[in-house]
Amino acid sequence: MRGRVRAVAPAPRPPWAREERDFISSCTRCDACIDACPTAILVRADGGFPAVDFSRGECTFCGDCVTHCAPRALLRPAEGDAPWSLKASIGQACLAAAGVECRVCGENCPVGAIRFRPRIGGVALPQLEAEACTGCGACFAPCPTRAIVVQAPVECDVPTESEQ
Numbered sequence: 001m002r003g004r005v006r007a008v009a010p011a012p013r014p015p016w017a018r019e020e021r022d023f024i025s026s027c028t029r030c031d032a033c034i035d036a037c038p039t040a041i042l043v044r045a046d047g048g049f050p051a052v053d054f055s056r057g058e059c060t061f062c063g064d065c066v067t068h069c070a071p072r073a074l075l076r077p078a079e080g081d082a083p084w085s086l087k088a089s090i091g092q093a094c095l096a097a098a099g100v101e102c103r104v105c106g107e108n109c110p111v112g113a114i115r116f117r118p119r120i121g122g123v124a125l126p127q128l129e130a131e132a133c134t135g136c137g138a139c140f141a142p143c144p145t146r147a148i149v150v151q152a153p154v155e156c157d158v159p160t161e162s163e164q
């Protein structure tokens with residue numbers, strides 16, 4: 001029997017990037033997307049290929065990177081196509097979970113995907129609605145403890161200890 005084990009996710013590609021293998025074979029590492037991004041969140045990553053760095057800001061889904069990608073490594077086939085499968089999640093370093101009042105992530109979410117549920121005898125806790133989250137990354141940098149992770153679900157078949 002084999003188990004499903006979560007692996008470490010690589011830095012995300014720009015929005016509307018083609019499937020990774022096709023992206024790598026078509027991207028010429030020209031930097032045009034990096035230069036075009038108005039929020040400057042695109043950086044040269046491993047091998048000179050572009051990736052998103054949410055510590056620099058958020059994606060507004062303007063599509064300027066796609067427009068400037070001549071070899072179509074970034075490709076939006078139709079208006080309304082999802083830019084990526086990225087979602088935010090809140091980890092154990094969250095201040096509110098430790099009893100410290102903090103609502104910074106919710107205040108910075110442009111789509112209201114993070115709401116705070118009042119608690120009797122404790123500070124309000126964040127609740128992230130995954131369906132509403134666009135993976136824009138706006139909540140990542142402002143979080144004082146970097147408790148937020150923005151990534152695509154990554155799973156691989158690895159035997160777990162009990163299965164070996």
Ligand code: SF4
Nearest residue numbers: 037059060062063065
């Ligand atoms: S969609 Fe716009 S904001 Fe987002 S990475 Fe591309 S250029 Fe930058």
Ligand code: SF4
Nearest residue numbers: 027028030031033069
């Ligand atoms: S514009 Fe396209 S080809 Fe150029 S670095 Fe960006 S993704 Fe690669």
Ligand code: SF4
Nearest residue numbers: 109133134136137139
């Ligand atoms: S990634 Fe964007 S949409 Fe998702 S919770 Fe954070 S700020 Fe909101």
